[in-house]
Amino acid sequence: MDSTVDLFFDPDLWQNESFLFTTRAANTSFVYTPMMSPVMDKTINIILIIILTITMVSLGCTMEVSKIKHHILKPKGVAIAALAQYGVMPLTAFCLAKAFQLPEITAVVVLICGCCPGGSLSNILALALQGDMNLSIVMTCSSTVMALGMMPLLLYLYCQGFHDVQNYVPYVDIIIALVMILIPCAAGILINYYRPQYAKIIKKAGLTMLMIAVVVVGILSSIGIGGSILTVLSLPLMAIGFLMPLIGYTFGYIISSLFQLNQSERRTVAMETGCQNIQLCSTILKVAFPQAMIGPLFLFPLVYASFQLLEALVLIVLFRCHQWITLRKKEKYQPANTENKPKAPSEDTNV
Template identity: 60%
Template sequence: MDEFTNMSVLDLRNDSLNGPNVSSPDSPTERITKNILIVSMLVVMVSVGCTIELTKIMAHLKKPKGVGIAVVAQYGIMPLTAFCLAKAFDLTGISATVVLICGCCPAGIMSNILSLFIKGDMNLSIVMTSCSTVLAFGMMPLLLFLYCQGFEGLQEAVPYKNIALSLLSILIPCGIGILFNHYRPQYSNIITKVGLSVSLIAILLVLLTIIEAGEKILSIVVPPMLAIAFLMPMFGYFFGYIFSTAFKLKQPERRTVMMETGCQNGKLCMALIKVAFPSAVVGPLFLYPLVIILTQLLEGLLVVLLFWAYQSWQQRKNKGKGILNVTDRSQTAEVGSTQLHLDIWSMSLKKLYFYSYLSHIFIEVTVL
């Protein structure tokens, strides 16, 4: 395995502080990239907060069954999956740490978008993403502390304080965005658009970092890391749906929990790794979450296509029987011809947005 996986994190940290192999701090480009990445993440989190409505959050918190099940699935299934995969593929040092951090991260925006296209419970999706992000402040350091006990040397080397401070610096802007949306909703759309623009700038910076890293990036694309990147989202989607089915949630809620469990916030994970660890310690592995984003998207796209195929089959089946087209049996509202045309137009717009999102992600990860 590559040079970073052959050494423990503790050894790498000692080398970075005292050893002769690291004679200089981060390059000016790396420092500028890190600072701009932090600022861009803060702006993006404010824009994310502007999409969250307190009334919807309170409605779900008053009946927290769905949220509770989703939280347990998010912070129970994925960290355990990451730990088991790291053990199964015999990862050590910084490679194991990066995989664990990816597994302990909360859900991201991708889960909301994928839930939309499989007609999940969007209120639950937004609330779940919000709750998992807030809970990440306590859950990520706790879970990393617990699971790092299974790897020699990691429990002393993981910078829990830096990770907690990084999470806090991200959650505060999210709270500011929520307050903006509640007290000054007229500014929410503007802030959201600014956040999207800043996100594009952050992507360009990541691309520049990738170009600067050059051949070192290839060191993370090794068979064990690739296998884990493909298996983690797959297990998350599968066990998220099974877990929510066991508690008899409604079909839209099951689909939402599935997506919220399998989709991790890759950009948050990358930012945490970049900020919490010195570059000499983590090396190009801070880009590994981009590989996770790609596999999440590909597997999530497969789920969406399967859902659309099933939905189309159900429509033909119901049409042949003279039954009104419904997505779930629980939905019994009558749909007029005008509403049907609106639904078709809405789905077309959703597909168009979905494909544009695919292009956005492809541009972000294609250089890998």
């Protein structure tokens, strides 16, 4: 109670956006006091920005100008990307936030995660599922470019369904962040076009640094936040983190089936739909929102990422088992079919 009172009477809060949130949040239980030191907070912000930049350069290095031109002239993949990524996931986030009756700022966090474009992790998962890599890369690329217009638009539309949520969304900061991610992505495309020998190194280095950064951010956040991290591990957010990627995978496969795509393309669209760009989501939540407003909720994308990876691994194992069983059946019945075939008459029988 004392820390909450200090929030209202601290004159420094009148000079930033956190006091605006505090006055609006007086009727809710989600009032976060500054939990991390300014140095720790700035360190995490810098790490998130750096890793997002590296990730987007790595993503750009996977894109080839010739393939981009091909899919621009035949935009079927782009249309599926728009329908799956910006049709299924934002609607899923909205419905889950409503179903679990989330407080305003928590609903904003879930909506931002649902409205994010596809992530580069989907390319690796599509490869593990023997999907169409050209379609996977184009879907990730197109959803990232379209995010500049679609993400603010969808946030505006879906926020209308919540009372007073509109006031919590920093649209300008989100648009700035989206513009900034397109610059390193374009740099990666140029590197892949003019210096393709460096593109492979950058892709491997980017994935390695991403894994390291996730661990570092998790450790620093745990130290700075302490017991407040249990807010992110609450039952409603854990349930939403589990259901969102599962629904994305399922409806991505259904939508691609309606478009009569082949099996490898269906698996690709499923992965592209369920996998979100968690680096972008975490960076927006951490950098665009005041610490007193967002609290530990900027870690929700990591919860989502854990479930999306775990569920994808289960699907990969099931797919591999299905392949193995199918292959065993073919090997079992193939010899029986060959033995029953009539032998061709030899030339000696006609003599």
